[in-house]
Amino acid sequence: MTKKAVDTIDTDKYPHVNKGLDGIVAFSSSKSAIDGDKGELIYAGYNIDTLAENSTFEEVAFLLWFDRLPTRKELDELNDQLVAERHLPDTVVNYLKNTSKDAEPMSVLRTATSMLGDFDEEAEINEPEANFRKSIRMTAKMPAIIAGFQRARDGKEVLAPLKEGSTAYDFLYMLNGERPGEKAEKVMDICLIIHAEHGMNASTFVSRAVCSTQSDIYSAITGAIGSLKGPLHGGANAAVMNMLLQLDDDADVEAYIKEQLAERKKIMGFGHRVYRTIDPRAKHLQKMAKELAEETDMMTLYNWSEQIQSVMKNEKGIDPNVDFFSATVYYSMGIKTDLFTCIFAMSRVTGWTAHFLEQAGNNRLIRPRQLYTGKKNLPWVPIEERS
Ligand code: SDX
Numbered sequence: 001m002t003k004k005a006v007d008t009i010d011t012d013k014y015p016h017v018n019k020g021l022d023g024i025v026a027f028s029s030s031k032s033a034i035d036g037d038k039g040e041l042i043y044a045g046y047n048i049d050t051l052a053e054n055s056t057f058e059e060v061a062f063l064l065w066f067d068r069l070p071t072r073k074e075l076d077e078l079n080d081q082l083v084a085e086r087h088l089p090d091t092v093v094n095y096l097k098n099t100s101k102d103a104e105p106m107s108v109l110r111t112a113t114s115m116l117g118d119f120d121e122e123a124e125i126n127e128p129e130a131n132f133r134k135s136i137r138m139t140a141k142m143p144a145i146i147a148g149f150q151r152a153r154d155g156k157e158v159l160a161p162l163k164e165g166s167t168a169y170d171f172l173y174m175l176n177g178e179r180p181g182e183k184a185e186k187v188m189d190i191c192l193i194i195h196a197e198h199g200m201n202a203s204t205f206v207s208r209a210v211c212s213t214q215s216d217i218y219s220a221i222t223g224a225i226g227s228l229k230g231p232l233h234g235g236a237n238a239a240v241m242n243m244l245l246q247l248d249d250d251a252d253v254e255a256y257i258k259e260q261l262a263e264r265k266k267i268m269g270f271g272h273r274v275y276r277t278i279d280p281r282a283k284h285l286q287k288m289a290k291e292l293a294e295e296t297d298m299m300t301l302y303n304w305s306e307q308i309q310s311v312m313k314n315e316k317g318i319d320p321n322v323d324f325f326s327a328t329v330y331y332s333m334g335i336k337t338d339l340f341t342c343i344f345a346m347s348r349v350t351g352w353t354a355h356f357l358e359q360a361g362n363n364r365l366i367r368p369r370q371l372y373t374g375k376k377n378l379p380w381v382p383i384e385e386r387s
Contacts, residue, residue: 017371022273026366027208030067031354032197036274041281043197044068052284057167057192057347058082061139064197064354065132078136079166085140086161086170088112089119093148093158101153105146105342106229110222112145113138117218124216131360134217135353142346143167147174150339168192171346175335184333187288191329194281195322195344197351199274203227203234207352211359212366224352225345231268234348236323237340239268241331244301253307261315269324270312278319285325292332301328 018024033042041048043060044067051060055069062070062078070078088096092115099108117123120137122130148158151174159177162170168188172180180188198204203224210220228234247253260267272279286305293302305328312318323344330340 020273021205021368026205026368027200027359029199029355029358031064031351031358032199034199034274036272036276039275039277039280041198041279048194048280049284052190052193055193057189057196057350060193060196061350064350065135065357081136082140082167083161083163083165083170085137086144088141088144088148089116091119092116092145096145096148096158097152099149103149104229105149105338106225106235106345108149109142109145109342109345110225110229112149113142113225114218114222116141117216120218123218126214126216126360128357128360131217131353131357135350135357138218138221138353139167139346139349142342142349143171144174146339146342146346147171150175150336151177167346187292187329187333190284190288191326191343192347194284195326195347197348197354198322201233202230203348204352204355207356208359209366211356212363214363217353217356220356221349221352224348228345228348229341232266234323234341234344236268236321237327237330237344238337240324240327241337241340243268244304244327245337247304249300251304253304254311257308257311258315267308267312267318269320269327270308270316270318272319272321275319275321279321281322282320282325285322285329286320289325289328289332292329296332298328298332301331 030044032044034040043051044063046055046063046069051063055063058079059070059075062075092112095112095115096108099111116138120134122134144161151158156177159174162173165173165179166185166189168191169180169185172184172188206227207220207224210223211217231239247256257267289305290302293299305325309320309324312320326344327337327340330343331337335343
């Protein structure tokens, strides 16, 4: 007698599926804390507002890697290490020059970052000191990958990194072929600070999941880049810009957004799994977006952004997230829209690597359960008898 063809699914064992792991606390971490009700973000003890107003990206990188701010000597050492590691292997530069000019920049960043591992003697050494050095290398080299691909696809010379200056300064120099002014450097540095870390977001989860199998940090960051690329995550900033740019000059923005909502479309740059009020990072980005729009005669884009913000609040009670105003900031700086998510990635690599180091220091294989909804013990049917 054949077993009953279809057993009941395991609801007795797994009564509830938390789709998207919504509400599941899967890790303990000292890297950041998000209070979604208060709209508060803390990096290893320091409020994001404090860091955006007083710190630098390199100082924040140290904070995330070591859970404390550096001394002057330690920060100088880290800056020297980052500068020393900025150069790219020739093979990677050649890849940037020879790959398809139409390739998606985040795909190029994913491929080139993975390729860095081929030339890192410590790539397969899974020890804390080696993983920290690799964290520095990827943080130092990603700006050169992004800027290098941008210039290569424009048919311009791929510039060697500078041997001085901040990450923000060197990135803008390699991208534009001229040294940036103080304001541009400061804006980029603040953007890098506020994009660096954000708890258990999807791409950081990927970094920890890869780490948990004792795989290497290049694999973890490659996977994290792939996750961030998605429009529901880091890809939203580019999607925001594309939405703004397709609006006619005389567009009725309020009517457009209401139409999108009526069609149950998501408005990119709004909403968040954790925040129930405005993302604290959006406040800094909105301030910079307004200042830059005034300076670059792009007030139309900024005014539309404020109108969209108002409609979304009134219609859905939803606030901007980090991706909404970052779009106008980067666009006002003359950065190509499809590079926006790459800039997110070259900052978040500090958070991804900080979580990798933390996971490796207190590891347990990440392996959740699933509720099986298929059939069980079906009888075999020879192919000739299948219809
Ligand atoms: C980032 O996790 C992180 O911390 C990420 C990040 C980080 O720093 O790492 O903060 C960076 O990824 C920011 C998010 C960027 N993505 C977007 O801007 C894409 C648009 N946003 C949405 O897709 C959405 O808000 C998410 C994905 C961000 C969050 O989605 P959830 O938590 O799964 O919420 P949901 O989709 O279930 O929405 C709940 C309700 C729904 O309404 P109902 O269907 O229940 O009536 O809110 C509505 C949604 O329709 N809603 C939106 C909306 N976001 C939520 N409606 C219109 N537009 C939106 N953007």
